[in-house]
Amino acid sequence: MKAETPKSTGSGFGEAIMVPVRLAMGLVDAPLRWVQRKFGLGGMAAFFLLPNMLIFGIFVLLPFFINFAYSMTGGTALFLDDRTFVGTDQYTRLFDCSNYLDPNSCTEDTFWTAVGNTAWFVVLQVTLMILFSLVTALILNRELTARSFWRAVFFFPVLLSPVVVGLIWKWILQRQGLLNFGLYGFGFQPYTWLNDRNWAFAATVGVSIWAHMGFYTLILLAGLQAIPKDLYEAAEMDGTRPARAFWRITLPLLMPNLLVVIVLVLIRAVQIFDEVYVLTGGGPGTSTLYLTQYIYETGFATQLRNPGLAAAASILMGGVLIVLTLIQLGLGRSSEKKGSRK
């Protein structure tokens, strides 16, 4: 057989680009060799990990421990040195309730209101988010005209900052907003949507779905596209009705992606803050006050700020998020194992 001559790997332009790269490589070569001689090959791995570990340590791990320390202190002072150690008093205060289902019976009634609101928000938002992103992914997976355009349309809100999302919807929903303007044009009376407890709550759910749905749709769409087409053709040959094909083929094969989406949506729903803070500010009253806003306001924004109490509440919320993250990791590993058996 005739041996092939290796092709030239680069054009003149490619070669020109490589010149500074080679120069830089030459500069770092000597110190890296020295590090390897000094610390060995295993030490090199630690050396390369060090910057990341430092950033993680300084900006994530350290604040977590400082926060825990704050949760054991009392008073309004901001600096840890000026604060008094109170042990688990803050946690005791948070849990001081005669009836956990009635926030008014608790010492820290706002905390329990926020917990209740967040729980409702999570249940409703997660359910609707999964439903809408699944339906959208199913539609976008079909042979649509201008499919790429529609995909971009649904993904676009994900690119917006949460504050911008909040502002856009505030302009739409406020008393003199776009929605009322439109309704007025059709002869309806304007309505104060964001001053109505139920509408405001619904708006926070709807807006957060609108803002993040594109991301989850994308994950589900990737999952749908990974399902081989011939499975559906085999089902078609077998006379499978579309609904049965969805329940028996699409849904089980989409499950690994769906589980990841469910956990991600759950985690983000528990953390909901920015867009709601801009849109409703937690109101009217405390009807859209969620846990993160409670922590923020208790720690920083009220006149009688209580950083210790806020820290204790955030530690509790962190605990919930850690549990959810562990579930996600567990699900990810089990779907990886299943994948390797395929």
Add this chain to the structure above:
Amino acid sequence: MGHIKLTNVTKSFGAVDVLHDINLEIKDGEFVVFVGPSGCGKSTLLRTIAGLEKPTGGELAIDGKVVNTVPAADRGLAMVFQSYALYPHMSVRQNLAFGLENTRMPKDEIAARIAEAARMLEIEPYLDRRPGQLSGGQRQRVAIGRAIVRRPVAFLLDEPLSNLDAELRGSTRAELAALHARLSATMIYVTHDQVEAMTLADRIVVLRAGRIEQVGTPLELYNRPANRFVAGFIGSPHMNFLEGTVEAVPSQKAIATLAGGHRLELPIGADIETGSRITLGVRPQHIALGAGDNSIPAKVRLVEALGSETVLHADVAGQKVLVVAPGQYDLSPGADIDLSLSAAPIHLFNERGLRLERAV
């Protein structure tokens, strides 16, 4: 029953015509193989029969009933896909049952059919495993089993052996032939492997660029290829072609000059004019080594000694010729030899590549 008739069937994808005027009749119980190079439309033709593609024109009838608009599921056909298309999250048993459940068949009837197919295909030990836990050959059996349980009027098989290794392909091929004999069902089989086509088919349909080139039994195609394409496609190694010009046409004969100036006397039954260009086709197994009446000089380029036979790559006036000679020969590249065509069935093709009948 499993009588399938295609009349002037065409299929286009947008501006691309994939199938042109396909006319074909497949008899009940027949094993028909569609063969052809990649992109010739064989899979599209199968998918059109299956109902996974709608024909652009023409008529498709199964057992006398036109099924152009009948959904795939209602045509009474079962398909085995190249990728097997088994549901990865279901056990083998669930895979086999899935199609039957759609028809609301009683559970005990489903169980009986699965048991029968599993016994026939020897997949009983794997019924509770998932496809991911099976070998390629076992998955292939499950895919066939899924077709069998439906008791279709015809089986459609789209390159079902292409994902198996060579050894398994050979044994599965034999099992498929046995299965066809046992079920006596119509089978339409797509492959690009002509060995599969030759060994399995009652009739072979050779396709090229969306057109049927020839339909016939394997030996008809081998012995009397209708054109140069079929001649080159059927047979392994493929047929040698030598270009030549007709010098004179005495009665029932033609004297042709090959590219190198060598003259050959050819028996010919068809009308042919002096001066016309022709192509001689000779299978590598039909060329003998040594001088004779109709022999041509050649130079050895490469010798492949396989023990039981020797494959010679030779050069005849710039044209490559392959010779498969039984036994062993002490030849080296560069040696001058004579290739005798005196006993060889020589196939003749005109300028358009069509077969010229030989004198009987």
